[in-house]
Amino acid sequence: MAVIGRLKPGVRVENAQGEFDLITQQVQQAHPERNRNGARLSSLRERISGRLRPAFFVLFCAVSCVLLIACTNLSNLLLARATSRRKEIAIRVALGAGRARLVRQMLTESLLLACCGAALGLPLAFVATRTLAATRAVSIPLLQSVTIDARALVFTLLAALVTGLLFGIVPALQVSRWDVPETLKEASRGSSEGGRGAWIRGTLVVSEVALACVLLVGAGLLIRSFLRLLEVDPGFRPEQTASWRIETGGRYNTPAQKDALYDQLVRGVGATPGVESVGLTDALPLGRNRSWGVAAKGVTYTRETYPVAFPRLINPGYIRTMKIPLRAGREFTEHDSADSQKVLIVNETMARRLWPDRDPLGQIALNGREEWRVVGVVGDVRHGALEQEASSEMYFPIAQNRDWGSLDLVVRSKLPIQSLVSSVREALSRVDPNLPNSDFQPLEDLVDQAVSPRRFVTVLLGGFSFLALILASLGIYGVISYSVTQGTHEIGVRLALGAGVRAVLQLVVGQGLRLALVGIAIGLAGAFLLTRVLRTMLFGVRPTDLVTFLSVPLILSGATLLASYIPARRATKVDPIARSRKRSS
Numbered sequence: 080m081a082v083i084g085r086l087k088p089g090v091r092v093e094n095a096q097g098e099f100d101l102i103t104q105q106v107q108q109a110h111p112e113r114n115r116n117g118a119r120l121s122s123l124r125e126r127i128s129g130r131l132r133p134a135f136f137v138l139f140c141a142v143s144c145v146l147l148i149a150c151t152n153l154s155n156l157l158l159a160r161a162t163s164r165r166k167e168i169a170i171r172v173a174l175g176a177g178r179a180r181l182v183r184q185m186l187t188e189s190l191l192l193a194c195c196g197a198a199l200g201l202p203l204a205f206v207a208t209r210t211l212a213a214t215r216a217v218s219i220p221l222l223q224s225v226t227i228d229a230r231a232l233v234f235t236l237l238a239a240l241v242t243g244l245l246f247g248i249v250p251a252l253q254v255s256r257w258d259v260p261e262t263l264k265e266a267s268r269g270s271s272e273g274g275r276g277a278w279i280r281g282t283l284v285v286s287e288v289a290l291a292c293v294l295l296v297g298a299g300l301l302i303r304s305f306l307r308l309l310e311v312d313p314g315f316r317p318e319q320t321a322s323w324r325i326e327t328g329g330r331y332n333t334p335a336q337k338d339a340l341y342d343q344l345v346r347g348v349g350a351t352p353g354v355e356s357v358g359l360t361d362a363l364p365l366g367r368n369r370s371w372g373v374a375a376k377g378v379t380y381t382r383e384t385y386p387v388a389f390p391r392l393i394n395p396g397y398i399r400t401m402k403i404p405l406r407a408g409r410e411f412t413e414h415d416s417a418d419s420q421k422v423l424i425v426n427e428t429m430a431r432r433l434w435p436d437r438d439p440l441g442q443i444a445l446n447g448r449e450e451w452r453v454v455g456v457v458g459d460v461r462h463g464a465l466e467q468e469a470s471s472e473m474y475f476p477i478a479q480n481r482d483w484g485s486l487d488l489v490v491r492s493k494l495p496i497q498s499l500v501s502s503v504r505e506a507l508s509r510v511d512p513n514l515p516n517s518d519f520q521p522l523e524d525l526v527d528q529a530v531s532p533r534r535f536v537t538v539l540l541g542g543f544s545f546l547a548l549i550l551a552s553l554g555i556y557g558v559i560s561y562s563v564t565q566g567t568h569e570i571g572v573r574l575a576l577g578a579g580v581r582a583v584l585q586l587v588v589g590q591g592l593r594l595a596l597v598g599i600a601i602g603l604a605g606a607f608l609l610t611r612v613l614r615t616m617l618f619g620v621r622p623t624d625l626v627t628f629l630s631v632p633l634i635l636s637g638a639t640l641l642a643s644y645i646p647a648r649r650a651t652k653v654d655p656i657a658r659s660r661k662r663s664s
Contacts (some may be wrong), residue, residue, distance in 0.1 A: 092377045099118040114476050133525040137612065140616040141544070147425055148554070150245045151246070155558060184416060205465070219531075261455055283558075287555075304617045314403060317522035319490075319494075324518035327340065341394070344488060344510050348395075350506070351499065355493050358488075359393060361392040364401075365465070369389065375431070376443035398410050399472075404457065406427060407440055423444055425439060427456060440456065488507075504519075548634070556643070560646040584644070
């Protein structure tokens with residue numbers, strides 16, 4: 080059983096666990112005839128969202144990286160804008176404007192940009208949040224309760240202020256350090272920005288590429304991990320199979336009444352045209368789990384090593400309907416009734432753990448004080464999650480175990496499963512018109528929901544990485560384009576002296592490629608260290624996956640070549656004579 084309790088103020092889970100262990104010992108001493116039951120305490124928050132917390136932390140880091148890249152781009156744009164206004168700013172300083180006033184002006188402009196961006200982003204965030212909360216395609220706990228509340232609005236405001244200061248501080252400090260007389264002389268000669276400004280702009284671009292590289296490596300690892308997960312064999316065949324949850328309510332109280340009801344349901348649905356087979360179970364794969372103590376007869380265990388297994392109550396047609404492979408022995412039959420010998424089917428993992436050196440068929444398993452003879456061994460089914468290794472599982476005949484309430488009716492069809500929905504519901508209604516029969520679920524949806532949290536994280540991280548790649552490419556394009564504009568005179572002189580188009584292309588593209596290669600080198604080093612955080616989220620892929628670490632530099636280099644080629648082509652079309660006349664005038 081799963082029990083929810085609230086601790087007293089100041090009491091920790093560890094303290095409560097100690098009290099439960101003491102109570103368990105006292106109960107077992109007072110009632111040794113009872114099963115060896117105990118309690119394992121855990122935080123409800125950890126139980127609900129603990130396994131997703133690392134994924135959300137990674138997504139938050141990805142969003143922060145995208146935000147930093149956007150801030151870097153804006154810093155470059157504001158720096159270029161400030162450079163084009165250097166004569167205006169120098170005149171203002173000469174007329175008495177203080178350095179602090181100039182810094183304040185630049186930061187005010189950047190904060191205004193950031194707040195306007197936040198104001199435009201909030202309506203989009205409202206729509207996106209509502210859409211995400213309403214979806215049923217993602218199985219994330221409490222997702223439907225997610226809203227943009229006052230805390231989110233305050234966080235957005237703080238984020239806007241911080242980002243405004245972040246991308247505005249570099250241009251502001253650069254402006255405050257300008258030498259006024261020298262700036263006025265350079266402006267009158269029409270010269271370009273100095274080497275310090277170009278170095279700052281290049282450094283910002285390198286930072287963009289490095290951050291984009293880290294994001295792309297992380298996204299690549301998760302995408303490859305997700306593809307590996309889709310290749311995992313769940314142990315059953317979900318195709319053309321669906322389930323209906325059968326809730327009997329209080330109308331069927333005795334085991335005989337329930338046995339008769341389920342027998343009629345199986346026969347009625349099984350006679351429906353297009354139905355291949357019908358099965359019953361109290362727990363579908365990839366759903367809820369519970370564990371029962373089980374032991375091999377004749378073997379002594381300690382309390383710490385006492386084996387446990389996931390119990391499944393099934394009818395004779397369930398294994399065949401789910402197409403769970405039978406490795407040895409037989410399936411349950413109609414002869415496995417309440418009056419016959421108690422029998423059990425175990426999975427391969429349980430057979431190895433309880434009888435590692437013996438044939439499990441015919442062995443006796445102890446569940447409580449009852450003995451169950453193993454009559455079959457089936458393949459492992461991933462009941463917890465696709466990325467989790469199979470655990471010990473044991474299958475009991477429904478007729479021999481009364482520890483059940485509602486059951487799932489599993490139907491395998493020879494036709495597309497959707498075409499049988501109405502026919503199966505009619506068959507259920509003929510058995511009992513008051514029986515709820517709307518809880519229909521294709522088993523392929525069950526598998527899809529099991530991988531939906533990982534797919535959700537992978538898609539989001541992939542989207543953020545693609546956005547980071549676009550922003551980094553735009554940053555490279557902006558720097559190279561600005562550099563071409565500032566160096567038009569130099570390019571014109573080179574062309575006039577006989578430099579060919581290819582030489583100009585190599586000069587301009589090479590500048591962008593050098594910046595990108597430095598950023599890629601830094602990004603790969605950072606990714607090599609930071610992807611260790613993803614270790615718990617990866618499946619079938621190592622954090623140092625060679626394919627990912629080789630493909631990301633190729634992608635970034637290709638994007639850099641494209642972003643640099645456009646301004647490079649524009650540079651080759653410079654008219655050296657017209658440019659020289661303009662420069663002289």
